Amino acid sequence: MNQCILLVDDDEAMRRSTRQALELAGHEVRSFASAEEALGAVSPGLNGVLVTDIRMPGMDGMTLMERVRTIDGDLPVILITGHADVSLAVTAMRRGAYDFIEKPFAMQALAVVLRRALDHRALVVENRRLRAVAGQRDDLEARLPGRSAAMIDLRRLIRTLGPSETDVLITGPTGTGKEVVARALHDLSGRASKPFVAINCAALPAALIESELFGHEAGAFPGAMRPRFGRFEHARGGTILLDEIGSMPIDLQAKLLRVLQDRVITRLGSNDPVALDVRFLATSKADLAAAVAEGTFRADLFYRLNVATLRLPALADRREDVPFLFLNLMREAAARQGVEDRPVDPDVLAALSARDWPGNVRELRNAADRLILGLPLEEGAAATSARLADRVAQYERSVIAGAIAAHGGRLRSVYEKLGISRKTLYEKMQKHGLDRRLLIDGEGEED
DSSP, rough: OEEEEEEEEEEEEHHHHHHHHHHTTEEEEEEEEHHHHHTOOOOOOOEEEEEEEEEESOOHHHHHHHHHHHHTTTSSSEEEEEEGGGGHHHHHHTTTOOEEESSSSOOHHHHHHHHHHHHHHHHHHHHHHHHHHHOOSOOOOSSSOOOSHHHHHHHHHHHHHHSSOEEEEEOSSSSHHHHHHHHHHHHHHHTTTEEEEETTTTOOOOGHHHHHHHHOTTTTSSOOOBBBBBBBHHHTEEEEEEETTSOOOHHHHHHHHHHHOOOEEEEEEEEEEEEEOOOOEEEESSOOHHHEEEEEEEEHHHHHHSSSSEEEEGGGOOOGGGHHHHHHHHHHHHHHHTOOOOOOOOOHHHHHHOOOTTTHHHHHHHHHHHHHTTTTOOOOOOOSSSSHHHHHHHHHHHHHHHHHHHHTHHHHHHHHHOOOOHHHHHHHHHHHHHHHHHSSSSSSOOO
C-alpha cells in the first residue's frame, strides 16, 4: 500500500531539495509552504507521516502538531529543528511528536526516521481497517458519532460497504456529513492509499466541464496548448466523489453513465479510449427519484447509482444524539480555538435537543463554536409536532437525555438534579427508550 509524506517548510529551496531527495528514494511526497495548507491534507485515514519545520510564519510547527493530534492522535509527526530549538523539540516529543531531526541533516538520517514512522503508521492504519471490518470500535465512531439506532446502523453499513468495490449513492439533508461518509468509505477500502478526488458537480464551469472531467489533447479547442489529464484520470486507482450529482447537466449525465458502465473515458480531441480504474461515490441532498419523475435526472443513471444507498438521518430524526454530539463538538471547538472546554448546563442541552436544526450537524457545530467563544446561542425553532402531548413528551425526553449526558451517566446526580425519585427516573427512561450507555462516552458510574 502506497504511503505519503506531507512535507511542510516555508523555505522554498529547502522544501524543494528535500522533496526531490525523498522522491528519488521512492517516496510519494506532498509539499506545502505553510502549516495552514498542510492541515487541509490531514485526515484520520491518511496513510503516511507529517514532516514539518518548527519555525514558520503564521502557524508554527508546534501548533500544527497540536492541531494534527486533534484530528488523528496516531499520525506520526517528525519535527525539523534548528540547533536552538532542540529543547523545544524534546518538549514536543513529550506531547506526542514521533521524532525530530536537527538541521543541517543528512538525507540518510531522515530516511531512517521516516522508515520507522511509516512502518508504525502502516500498522496503525491496517489495525484500524481490520477493526472496522470486524465491527469493533474504531475511528469511524469519532468521525460519525452518535448512539441512536440510525447512526449505529449507518456505521455498520459503512463497515460493510467500505472494503467492497461497489459504487455507493449517499443521500441526506444538507449538513448531515455526506462527504465524511464518502471519505470513510474510501479509507476503509483497498484504495485508501490512492487519490480521493471530490468533484462539486454544482460548481463545474459549464464551458469547460467536459475538459475538466475527461481531459483533452493538445489542439482540442482554442487555448488547449498541451494535453491535460481530467479529474477522472487524476483519480486512477482511487475514488471519485461526485458531490451533489443532481446538479450535473442532463446532457453530461449520458456520458457519465457510459463511464460508470464501461470504466472508460475518451479525452476531448482524441478517439483513443482510456481505461479507468476507479470507484465512484455520489452524494445528493435532493430526492433523485423525484428528479427522475420531473425529467431533470436520467432514470438509467439513477438506477445505475442506486445499487447501494446510504441514507443519512437528519438531527431531528435522532434527537437523543444531540446532547452527546454537542458535547463532542464543544471539545473539538475548544481544541481548535485553543481555549478551555466549558461545562454545559443540562437545561441548555435539553433546549438544544428540542430544536429542529435544519442545518443539521453543520449548524450544531456552529452553535458549539459560538458557545466556546462566549457568544450567545441563536434562538431555535420550536418542536416539529403540533400536538401538546407529543411536544411535552419530546421535551421530557430531551431534558432527561441532556441531564444523563451532562452528568456522564451518573443516574443519582440526574434524579437529584431533576428532583424526582430513582424509580421515577427509571420508569421515564424506559418509557422514552433511553439507555444511559448510549448517551455517554463510556459506562458512567454505577449507582
